[in-house]
Amino acid sequence: MAENTKKTVYFLGAGASKDSDFKLPCMKGFFREGDFKTESYPNLSKFIKSTFSEIPLKDLNLEEVITFLELGLDTFGTFGQHPEAYKFEARREFGEYVNSRLKVPCCGCQKHKKIFNTEIGGSNSQDSIITLNYDLVVDNTLHELSLKESKRNSEPLLSRMHRVVGQTLVLDGPIASIHPEDREVGHYLKLHGSVNWVYCSSNTCGNHQLFFVGSIGDESLTDAPGNLCNLCGSPLVRVIVPPTMQKTFSQFPKLGLLWSLAYRELNRADIIVIFGVSFALSDYYLRWLFKKAITEREKENRPVIFDIDIDGTIPTKIKEITGCEPKHYSTLDAYLTAQTET
Numbered sequence: 522m523a524e525n526t527k528k529t530v531y532f533l534g535a536g537a538s539k540d541s542d543f544k545l546p547c548m549k550g551f552f553r554e555g556d557f558k559t560e561s562y563p564n565l566s567k568f569i570k571s572t573f574s575e576i577p578l579k580d581l582n583l584e585e586v587i588t589f590l591e592l593g594l595d596t597f598g599t600f601g602q603h604p605e606a607y608k609f610e611a612r613r614e615f616g617e618y619v620n621s622r623l624k625v626p627c628c629g630c631q632k633h634k635k636i637f638n639t640e641i642g643g644s645n646s647q648d649s650i651i652t653l654n655y656d657l658v659v660d661n662t663l664h665e666l667s668l669k670e671s672k673r674n675s676e677p678l679l680s681r682m683h684r685v686v687g688q689t690l691v692l693d694g695p696i697a698s699i700h701p702e703d704r705e706v707g708h709y710l711k712l713h714g715s716v717n718w719v720y721c722s723s724n725t726c727g728n729h730q731l732f733f734v735g736s737i738g739d740e741s742l743t744d745a746p747g748n749l750c751n752l753c754g755s756p757l758v759r760v761i762v763p764p765t766m767q768k769t770f771s772q773f774p775k776l777g778l779l780w781s782l783a784y785r786e787l788n789r790a791d792i793i794v795i796f797g798v799s800f801a802l803s804d805y806y807l808r809w810l811f812k813k814a815i816t817e818r819e820k821e822n823r824p825v826i827f828d829i830d831i832d833g834t835i836p837t838k839i840k841e842i843t844g845c846e847p848k849h850y851s852t853l854d855a856y857l858t859a860q861t862e863t
Contacts, residue, residue, distance in 0.1 A: 527791035536797020564611035616759040629665035714760035787814035
């Protein structure tokens with residue numbers, strides 16, 4: 522990408538993680554019968570049985586479970602009644618289960634490296650990666666790519682993400698905006714949270730406004746959910762967000778910045794590569810994000826969109842949302858071959 526002055530935004534969904542070296546599960550089929558035959562997740566199991574009794578576990582959609590669970594903890598969703606106590610534990614167990622299902626080795630994905638070269642991992646890239654996935658496939662890949670960058674005094678894309686989700690500090694102390702060096706460069710943005718992000722759930726605590734990102738490759742340096750917040754003593758909570766974004770921006774204030782940056786990056790992009798995103802109707806914030814970022818641009822200035830997805834109906838959804846006709850590829854290899862030939 523060193524010679525390419527066009528700004529590219531890579532937008533990844535669950536299909537990209539399924540097509541990775543690690544074959545991670547998609548939203549549907551995420552739950553496995555065998556995982557619930559032990560006593561590891563008693564409260565989550567109780568919630569699923571009481572809420573989805575007519576649906577086999579293997580047919581459940583992860584996004585529906587987290588959405589219904591969040592509604593069950595909300596005073597509106599419970600019609601003014603106090604949520605049943607076990608649901609709070611079910612929400613905690615949900616985070617633990619997602620983390621266990623999405624664990625990957627602390628190494629990069631060779632397939633992803635065919636898309637992301639060392640330039641995007643380093644300091645000079647204007648390109649961005651935006652993902653809806655909770656897993657660490659991209660994180661580990663960017664970590665390996667940043668280690669290979671030859672330039673010194675660089676600020677790799679992964680480090681930039683750490684700085685954006687935490688507190689902005691300059692030499693003289695904290696500032697209210699993002700770091701000056703982060704205003705005109707590419708970003709790595711995880712719009713639905715991450716299995717290695719935690720925050721303080723107490724909305725009166727200063728740490729409530731921040732995300733704390735776990736170290737890649739060394740879990741001993743990572744804050745675990747349940748550890749006590751160093752400001753108020755409340756247990757830290759894993760940042761895993763439902764696609765409906767139910768009350769999300771008040772519950773996780775920092776996500777407002779990430780979504781605003783995602784809008785900016787999509788709005789500035791010359792090329793958008795969409796990989797494994799279903800654009801489900803329940804993900805209406807995502808659909809709004811794409812619609813606003815792209816359709817407010819003049820038609821002659823809209824981006825070129827590539828879509829990588831085995832589902833041939835996705836291009837129709839993308840055109841309905843953005844007004845742009847995407848070039849569709851059913852496999853990653855087909856996309857990569859086409860890029861080599863151009």
